[in-house]
Amino acid sequence: MGYRLGVDVGGTFTDLLLFDTASSTFWRHKTPSTPHDSSEGILNGVSAICEKAGITPGDIDYFLHGTTVATNAVLEGKGARVGLVTTEGYRHIMQIARSFVPGGLAGWIVWPKPQPLAALEDTVTIRGRISAEGKEIRPIDDADIRTQISVLKANGVEAITVSLINAYANGAHERRVGELVAEIMPGVPVSLSHEVLPEMQEYERTLTTVANAAVRPVVGKYVSNLRSRLAEAGMNGKLSLLRSDGGLMSAEKAEEHPVNILMSGPAGGVTGAIWVGRNAGIRNILTLDVGGT
Structure with missing residues (x-):
């Protein structure tokens, strides 16, 4: 029975x-x-x-x-304070988004954009680059990563998102960043984009992973x-x-x-x-x- x-x-x-x-x-x-x-x-x-x-x-x-x-947690704004680590040159990925504005003519004039779940002041970039084919174009630098993670630690973030360009094709760089976060900020949950949503479209993957990080401590x-x-x-x-x-x-x-x-x-x-x-x-x-x- x-x-x-x-x-x-x-x-x-x-x-x-x-x-x-x-x-x-x-x-x-x-x-x-x-x-x-x-x-x-x-x-x-x-x-x-x-x-x-x-x-x-x-x-x-x-x-x-x-x-x-x-x-x-999302609707009430009670999620964790999220720190975002992304690729150099893409610091404003959450703010630029897809530049989509709903509505008809001049709809953008009256549409206030929602506040990103990862604030710009809690977003850092690191050197290194993976191609769309998953090949390493530029290696990452551990010293650079440690410096940027220390910035997020000083800011008091409660969860970390790592979303690097083309990580869906090769998550090696993200995994290394995750290892260094665990070393520098033990106990802080880390969400890697190639594990949460291993798909192309950088904004959507980043947004989903940031949302995951925001609710992870609560859930x-x-x-x-x-x-x-x-x-x-x-x-x-x-x-x-x-x-x-x-x-x-x-x-x-x-x-x-x-x-x-x-x-x-x-x-x-x-x-x-x-x-x-x-x-x-x-x-x-x-x-x-x-x-x-």
């Missing part, structure tokens, strides 16, 4: 659905969310729903979790705390988080690459609605997500 538990944390309520894979029996429970520490509300719900089903948390094989922790603390509290409650099942595409990723990967769960909560609802529609023979379906907040 096996049990699967789905948990979605909203701003007002935390919803739980427990499913018995052997008998197809399910139980539902709703409990107030605890914004100061979401894991507290989750554990309250886990205890209540297990009591309803007459089981213990140790009987749960899979814990599937949708969360808006990463989303809220890392949350997921680690949740895993600890579930273990204390006796749950040994696998903890997986919903990705932005409606799929699943391990808790460990979510701590490393939290940018992939930015739309975790809403994506789960859409994916579930699609599954219901497909099994009900409905080809066209409109989903609606109304939150308490």
Whole structure:
């Protein structure tokens, strides 16, 4: 006999659905969310729903979790202060972006650009260059890298993004920068663009990796705390988080690459609605997500 538990944390309520894979029996429970520490509300719900089903948390094989922790950190501006290391000549990559301005005629006049998640004063550049074919054109200089990392350390950044030009083709330079960051700033999370989003288009790759760095301390603390509290409650099942595409990723990967769960909560609802529609023979379906907040 096996049990699967789905948990979605909203701003007002935390919803739980427990499913018995052997008998197809399910139980539902709703409990107030605890914004100061979401894991507290989750554990309250886990205890209540297990009591309803007459089981213990140790009987749960899979814990599937949708969360808006990463989303809220970005929307509320509560992410970490991010330091960005990029290639010499590209210091303004976050400010220039794609120079895209929405709207019709003269739309740019009334459109205030959003504040980048990595400020210009927290952006440094290093020498060295990789070609679009992944070949080293100019080697990096450890002394130069150490100097620039020291600038970010003095600025008090809480997370580091390394996004070098053409790193998607060859991440060797980024890996070395990451090693030096770990040496100079131990304990500070480092996000490397060729690991987070190994694709061309420098701005998009940099933006995604910066967003990953911004929410990494928040999500890392949350997921680690949740895993600890579930273990204390006796749950040994696998903890997986919903990705932005409606799929699943391990808790460990979510701590490393939290940018992939930015739309975790809403994506789960859409994916579930699609599954219901497909099994009900409905080809066209409109989903609606109304939150308490």
